[in-house]
Amino acid sequence: MSAVILLTLTGLGLAALYFLVASGLSLVFGLADVLNFAHGLFLGVGAYATWWAAGNLPGAGSDGFGFVVAVAFGVLAGALVAVLVELVLIRPLYSRTIEQVLVTVGLSLAGVALLQATWGADPRPFPRPAWTRDVTSVLGANVPNAGLLLIVAAVLVLGALLAFLRWTRYGLVIRAGVENREMVTALGIDVRKAFTLVFAIGGAAAALAGALGGVYFGTVSPGQGGSLLIFAFIVVVIGGMGSVVGSAYAAVAVGLLQQFVNYYGTSGLGDLCVVGLLAVVLLLRPQGFAGKVATA
Amino acid sequence: MTEVKSPELPAPPAAVPDELTPGRVRWHGLRPYLPLVALVVAAIVPYSTVNLPGIFEGPLNSPGTLQLLAICLVFGGLAAGYDLLFGRTGMLSFGHALYFAAGVYGTDVLVTKAGLPLWQAALLTVVGGTILAALLGAVALRTVGIAFAMVTLAFAQVGAILVARNFGGWTGGEEGLPLDVSGLPTALVGVANTVNLYWLALAYLALVVFVVHRVSGSPTGRVLAGLRDDERRIGVLGLDPYRFKLVAFTLAGGLASAGGVVYCLIVGGASPHVTSSELTLSLLVMVVLGGPGTRWGPVLGGILYMYLDHRLTAFGTSDAVNSLPAVLSRPLSQPLFVLGTVFILAVYFFPGGLASLRTRLTPVLTALRRR
Amino acid sequence: MLATRGLTWRIGEVAIVDNVYLDLAPGEFLGVIGPNGAGKTSLFNLISGLRRPTDGRVLLDGEDITSLPPHRRARLGLGRTFQASSVFGSLTVQENVRLAVQAHRGGSMKLWRRAAADREVAAAADAALDRVGLAHRGTALAGTLAHGEKRKLEIALLLAGEPRVMLLDEPMAGVSAEDVPELVAVIKSLTGDSGRSVLMVEHHMDVILELADRIAVMHHGALLACDTPETVMANATVQEAYLGESL
Amino acid sequence: MSEPVLAVEDLSVRIAGLHILQGVSFTVAPTGVTVLLGRNGVGKTTTLRAIVGLTPRNGEIRGTIRMGARSLLARPTHRLVRDGLGYVPEDRCVFAGLTVAENLRLAERRGTTPAYDKVFALFPELERRGRQRAGSLSGGQQQMLAIGRVLLNDNRLLLIDEPTKGLAPKVVTEVAEVLERVAESVPVLLVEQNLAVVRRLARDAVVLSAGRVAWTGDARELLLETALTKSLLGVGASEVHS
Amino acid sequence: GSPQDTASGGGDGAAPVKVGLVYSQSGPLASYGKQYIEGFKAGLDYATKGTGKVGDRKIEITEADDAGDPAKAVSAAKDLIGKGTKIIAGSTSSGVALQVAPIAAQNKVLFISGPAATDGVTGANKYTFRSGRQSYQDVVTAKSFIGDATGKKVVVFAQDGAFGDANEAAVKKVIGGAGATVSSVRAPASATEFTPFASQIKAAKPDLLFVAWAGTTAPAMWQTLDQQGVLSSTTVVTGLDIRASWPTFGAAGSKISFLSHYFDGASDTEAAKAAKAKIPGGTLDLFHPDGFTAAQMVVRAVQEGGDDVEKMVKALEGWKFDGIKGEMTIRAEDHALLQPMYQAKLSGSGTAFTATAEKTLTGDETAPPVTPMKG
Numbered sequence A: 001m002s003a004v005i006l007l008t009l010t011g012l013g014l015a016a017l018y019f020l021v022a023s024g025l026s027l028v029f030g031l032a033d034v035l036n037f038a039h040g041l042f043l044g045v046g047a048y049a050t051w052w053a054a055g056n057l058p059g060a061g062s063d064g065f066g067f068v069v070a071v072a073f074g075v076l077a078g079a080l081v082a083v084l085v086e087l088v089l090i091r092p093l094y095s096r097t098i099e100q101v102l103v104t105v106g107l108s109l110a111g112v113a114l115l116q117a118t119w120g121a122d123p124r125p126f127p128r129p130a131w132t133r134d135v136t137s138v139l140g141a142n143v144p145n146a147g148l149l150l151i152v153a154a155v156l157v158l159g160a161l162l163a164f165l166r167w168t169r170y171g172l173v174i175r176a177g178v179e180n181r182e183m184v185t186a187l188g189i190d191v192r193k194a195f196t197l198v199f200a201i202g203g204a205a206a207a208l209a210g211a212l213g214g215v216y217f218g219t220v221s222p223g224q225g226g227s228l229l230i231f232a233f234i235v236v237v238i239g240g241m242g243s244v245v246g247s248a249y250a251a252v253a254v255g256l257l258q259q260f261v262n263y264y265g266t267s268g269l270g271d272l273c274v275v276g277l278l279a280v281v282l283l284l285r286p287q288g289f290a291g292k293v294a295t296a
Numbered sequence B: 001m002t003e004v005k006s007p008e009l010p011a012p013p014a015a016v017p018d019e020l021t022p023g024r025v026r027w028h029g030l031r032p033y034l035p036l037v038a039l040v041v042a043a044i045v046p047y048s049t050v051n052l053p054g055i056f057e058g059p060l061n062s063p064g065t066l067q068l069l070a071i072c073l074v075f076g077g078l079a080a081g082y083d084l085l086f087g088r089t090g091m092l093s094f095g096h097a098l099y100f101a102a103g104v105y106g107t108d109v110l111v112t113k114a115g116l117p118l119w120q121a122a123l124l125t126v127v128g129g130t131i132l133a134a135l136l137g138a139v140a141l142r143t144v145g146i147a148f149a150m151v152t153l154a155f156a157q158v159g160a161i162l163v164a165r166n167f168g169g170w171t172g173g174e175e176g177l178p179l180d181v182s183g184l185p186t187a188l189v190g191v192a193n194t195v196n197l198y199w200l201a202l203a204y205l206a207l208v209v210f211v212v213h214r215v216s217g218s219p220t221g222r223v224l225a226g227l228r229d230d231e232r233r234i235g236v237l238g239l240d241p242y243r244f245k246l247v248a249f250t251l252a253g254g255l256a257s258a259g260g261v262v263y264c265l266i267v268g269g270a271s272p273h274v275t276s277s278e279l280t281l282s283l284l285v286m287v288v289l290g291g292p293g294t295r296w297g298p299v300l301g302g303i304l305y306m307y308l309d310h311r312l313t314a315f316g317t318s319d320a321v322n323s324l325p326a327v328l329s330r331p332l333s334q335p336l337f338v339l340g341t342v343f344i345l346a347v348y349f350f351p352g353g354l355a356s357l358r359t360r361l362t363p364v365l366t367a368l369r370r371r
Numbered sequence C: 001m002l003a004t005r006g007l008t009w010r011i012g013e014v015a016i017v018d019n020v021y022l023d024l025a026p027g028e029f030l031g032v033i034g035p036n037g038a039g040k041t042s043l044f045n046l047i048s049g050l051r052r053p054t055d056g057r058v059l060l061d062g063e064d065i066t067s068l069p070p071h072r073r074a075r076l077g078l079g080r081t082f083q084a085s086s087v088f089g090s091l092t093v094q095e096n097v098r099l100a101v102q103a104h105r106g107g108s109m110k111l112w113r114r115a116a117a118d119r120e121v122a123a124a125a126d127a128a129l130d131r132v133g134l135a136h137r138g139t140a141l142a143g144t145l146a147h148g149e150k151r152k153l154e155i156a157l158l159l160a161g162e163p164r165v166m167l168l169d170e171p172m173a174g175v176s177a178e179d180v181p182e183l184v185a186v187i188k189s190l191t192g193d194s195g196r197s198v199l200m201v202e203h204h205m206d207v208i209l210e211l212a213d214r215i216a217v218m219h220h221g222a223l224l225a226c227d228t229p230e231t232v233m234a235n236a237t238v239q240e241a242y243l244g245e246s247l
Numbered sequence D: 001m002s003e004p005v006l007a008v009e010d011l012s013v014r015i016a017g018l019h020i021l022q023g024v025s026f027t028v029a030p031t032g033v034t035v036l037l038g039r040n041g042v043g044k045t046t047t048l049r050a051i052v053g054l055t056p057r058n059g060e061i062r063g064t065i066r067m068g069a070r071s072l073l074a075r076p077t078h079r080l081v082r083d084g085l086g087y088v089p090e091d092r093c094v095f096a097g098l099t100v101a102e103n104l105r106l107a108e109r110r111g112t113t114p115a116y117d118k119v120f121a122l123f124p125e126l127e128r129r130g131r132q133r134a135g136s137l138s139g140g141q142q143q144m145l146a147i148g149r150v151l152l153n154d155n156r157l158l159l160i161d162e163p164t165k166g167l168a169p170k171v172v173t174e175v176a177e178v179l180e181r182v183a184e185s186v187p188v189l190l191v192e193q194n195l196a197v198v199r200r201l202a203r204d205a206v207v208l209s210a211g212r213v214a215w216t217g218d219a220r221e222l223l224l225e226t227a228l229t230k231s232l233l234g235v236g237a238s239e240v241h242s
Numbered sequence E: 001g002s003p004q005d006t007a008s009g010g011g012d013g014a015a016p017v018k019v020g021l022v023y024s025q026s027g028p029l030a031s032y033g034k035q036y037i038e039g040f041k042a043g044l045d046y047a048t049k050g051t052g053k054v055g056d057r058k059i060e061i062t063e064a065d066d067a068g069d070p071a072k073a074v075s076a077a078k079d080l081i082g083k084g085t086k087i088i089a090g091s092t093s094s095g096v097a098l099q100v101a102p103i104a105a106q107n108k109v110l111f112i113s114g115p116a117a118t119d120g121v122t123g124a125n126k127y128t129f130r131s132g133r134q135s136y137q138d139v140v141t142a143k144s145f146i147g148d149a150t151g152k153k154v155v156v157f158a159q160d161g162a163f164g165d166a167n168e169a170a171v172k173k174v175i176g177g178a179g180a181t182v183s184s185v186r187a188p189a190s191a192t193e194f195t196p197f198a199s200q201i202k203a204a205k206p207d208l209l210f211v212a213w214a215g216t217t218a219p220a221m222w223q224t225l226d227q228q229g230v231l232s233s234t235t236v237v238t239g240l241d242i243r244a245s246w247p248t249f250g251a252a253g254s255k256i257s258f259l260s261h262y263f264d265g266a267s268d269t270e271a272a273k274a275a276k277a278k279i280p281g282g283t284l285d286l287f288h289p290d291g292f293t294a295a296q297m298v299v300r301a302v303q304e305g306g307d308d309v310e311k312m313v314k315a316l317e318g319w320k321f322d323g324i325k326g327e328m329t330i331r332a333e334d335h336a337l338l339q340p341m342y343q344a345k346l347s348g349s350g351t352a353f354t355a356t357a358e359k360t361l362t363g364d365e366t367a368p369p370v371t372p373m374k375g
Ligand SMILES: Nc1ncnc2c1ncn2[C@@H]1O[C@H](COP(=O)(O)OP(=O)(O)OP(=O)(O)O)[C@@H](O)[C@H]1O
Pocket: A295, B001, B002, C011, C016, C034, C035, C036, C037, C038, C039, C040, C041, C042, C043, C083, D132, D136, D137, D138, D139, D140, D141, D166, D168
């Protein structure tokens, strides 16, 4: 019994991590229609900026409020980089979707190499509050606090994103802009601003995932973002392109599936099952869990 | 018709296939023979001792240079084959690496573990790779757009996981599997015979270009071009989109596994690099770098990409780079940084890829000539 | 020739196409009118196979084709145009039509032939282009055509397939007044004694009146009436729901 | 005669090497409907798009376009629209993935009260179908949405490209009536193929032919003179009055 | 020119000796590569007494980056061989070592593999040697932690793939052969969440847990083992990675018994002192000895063999010498490098950790079984 509880809670922690990574990806993909391969870079920027801030920024540290400041700095850095990327690289290519994807591919290559050139390829210990290393006993299962932290953060991010989409006009503007940018401008709306904002939010979400991922793994390394990215992609697609709620469901499904299969099955089966789930979902419901049926 | 955009990727920046534009002005009678001339020139390159300092490490006929060129040529062919899917039919597959990897590992395992003679191993591998593509394509093509990209990615990922698992020690896991050369024809073994590998790669490239060219110029190629624009319309005209896409997918898969066979011989083994989704991504990069849907673009893109990929490691450690201040020299010594940056710049400044250079340069050239 | 039996398409509770019985005799020209949103295009989608009906059957020459995919129906001689032009934007006008001709001549896989060398296909394509008056635009990319030209290309694509039953969805929409008579003539020439049947949705009443043998009126997905032009035009409901007071 | 609301002077547009417009000049009067006529492909849509600043990237524009004293060229589209230039494009361009209500909400301009009453009075269908995705609307319903979207706001000039295309005769009449009423308060530059509609609405007419202006003047005059109609529009007077 | 040309090695006495180093300057193993090259330079200096020459012949080093990709390594090797290089060394990763080794045999040049730990390099062919340790030696060292193995329960926790396979097989042979029951828990190398595996291990209640894990996910793995109480309930043995990774063990570090190939302070030999003095920073690390030893072997080969590769091979086979780690022997039968190995403990906290040697095992004690030479 305690094994099931342990696996469920740690699986949810993993799901939360996947969701945090996927949420920004899903937002940018769903709204701005950019399949952002550079998302891993934003993740890395967030993680390294937090790491750097904890050691160098006055007021920031690895514990208590200092840690919050460090994470805030990391998130800000991620958002900033995302905005820069949008302004300089993505914006001039609007309506050329394929090229946008390609630029993000190039960026993911160059960006990760840049992180590596600056801080080396080896993992560095990540500054984190001591309590995140401990476990909380839940019905006899030792659940890592870092996982619980991720779950809380994921729920908060989910709420914030939904509020953004529901209560502001931006969601509307961007969804329309993806379909037909020209027409949105012809309605008197500066669609460029909205797109930049979406990138900023996507970047911030990624950076938060990077920082919390650092807490979870205990280290930060340049390739970390990339390895999480593939699962994030799977989550985004299973969840239905660009549906934030769908991503949340999919993350939970993927996290739990992986955890339980890895425990009860043989090694590596967890990954295969996730990939299998992706294939099955797409074949049965090409639009994903939450995608609407397109009339074509 | 009340129509809704389905969540599909738009077709790639389309180029009208050369083959389908009849009556284009031929500048002179020689033009149709240019590919042949290029082929002959490429074939006699190994007889030249010309030294191109900075471009190659040694003279053209040195094994190091020929090896590099051979790898470039294979990827030129691979990119051209991938373009059959991406540039010409508008199918964005993220799993093309799988069929290439099937070629590499198929040959390697059959020769090294099963002890088959090379020709049998090669034949079996290409047939097997083609069948694999046909089977997986038959499933994956039930989806379109991003979903298709993701299903193909998922299949390729399964391949990567299986190779990494090292079942029964067959694939060598992350260490890869060196090719057992004891049963191979001696002409393919040893540094002194690198030139034969070069010719093999050249032959592969020529084969792919020829096949892709013929197919795109054929009635089927016309249908593929139509599919790229509007699949529904093709159906209403009385053609089964699924069948045509499956043929393109299978053909491209077969060509890729043939490329894998050649690559395995050139590199002398298999390593899990070839199963990674990054390889498919780099194929995409190559095609775009060159110009999707054009005859020579993908080939040039593939050659250039692989050349940079290999040569940048040398560039990164060169004195010129090392003497720069650390802010510059550190990133520049990372080959991937340079490659990524070059690629981004290329997307910006050559939107149609290398293939569009000609049309872009023509006005400049004529202006110059008039002077 | 073409018949629908209780054809119904529902989305949720709403019937978009509601229990439609329609018979199209060989050589007959049936005009379909009805207010916007009556379900005319949806009916075409069901007949051509782009949509599966929730109920009812589609018969061609007495054969049930309800479960066939679009391309199989096309091969049986069912051709259609689209209300929103859908042409192959990255191909030239000529290539567009050649593709259609080739599709008609047999869709078998020809991987190794030279497409450009097939003179017969080219000739048939040029003939089709000539008929709609687009021959001079042959080398233009279809994507860059002006709206009216795309409409003509749509018809050329249809012609190339030499269908026995043609579904035309508002062929005149957006065609400049000058070209209307010409296009009407083209469509007229398609029928006549050739035995081809046409089902045409059109809002230009004068065009409908000139071409149609019978007129079907759709309203809220159901077939309100299907009769001779005179009877239909005299129908009070049609007057009120569709025609309104004339300008 | 008072100052024109819009003055186009010597407008030339080249797209991908093609001279689509070659020195087009005309004005739009501050009241009533000015109609832009011409065969398919003469450049009517191109003209409208040049005015709202939507010429494609690979296009080249020369000449001047002025609204009052202000030059419109080189100003971004969204600013032009916010300053009161309403545009209804040829292919309607409703946002297929958004609901009808969302389409309308998107068109609300900040700082003004959207005139939903007016729009719903004109097109009750739009109110009823508020939650339907615009992509699943019928062609005519989409057209209503496209026009309704623009009418939510106050405009100084409306550019409308073939609004009656694909509409049932009854709706054509309705749209024409709507436009007639709209034109009482806002000047309209209208592209229209339906000559009956033109006859009913147009005050001034500009006829384009192969990228040039072939005729400008009073619309009634154009439609009355058989010879003129025949030579410019290629239709007999009988058709005009049918 | 002819397409079959390869430059022939300069025959006369005073021409420099070309040595090609193909290793990772970039890519995931760049920091291993860096240690290797630093060690090599120090070793060359040491073995040539600061002259960089053997006799009157200068050793001319050409470096090439393989970025961890065997294809690039093979290209670089072919290029070097084509230019007349007779000695190639390097190979930071096992994949590279395994694919370059056959190239060396096909072209009859000397290949001295570097940090690559795969057992497959030993006995690969007549021309292939190694300057580092191999997985089997790690496992034998691990065995020394449990004393008498009879009746003990041992679990191997390893990642999927060849590295894990090799370790699992070696443990079965070495410790299982000594009477212990060995079972294994395997996990994908890409795993990010280790609770299921930790639970499996815990359920098995082993007397000894042998962990073979490489890569950036290692810290998360250790943390989970610690949190789930595995580290405190049994003896856990693993290999000690490079210094930079020590802080990532965190609190878990002091609960683990380490086997070590090398760390600063593990030995106090002549060579170690010389190396310390020479390398930048003055602190030795895991892979400095591999480079250092390689240089010693290169110098020996050139001294005895001149330009004749066959003679070089003869000169290296059976050679006993003093390296950084102490007495090293190149076993003639399969070119295994017999060398001392260490048991170590990690102590400290934060970013300051120190390793101390608990016990040194001699080269003979850790000798792998002889593999028949394959080619
Ligand atoms: N996928 C869908 N989901 C919901 N409603 C739909 C869908 N497709 C069509 N409809 C509705 O069905 C009705 C019929 O649409 P259809 O396009 O067939 O009309 P139509 O008669 O062709 O009109 P028009 O003359 O304007 O083209 C419309 O009210 C439309 O909104």
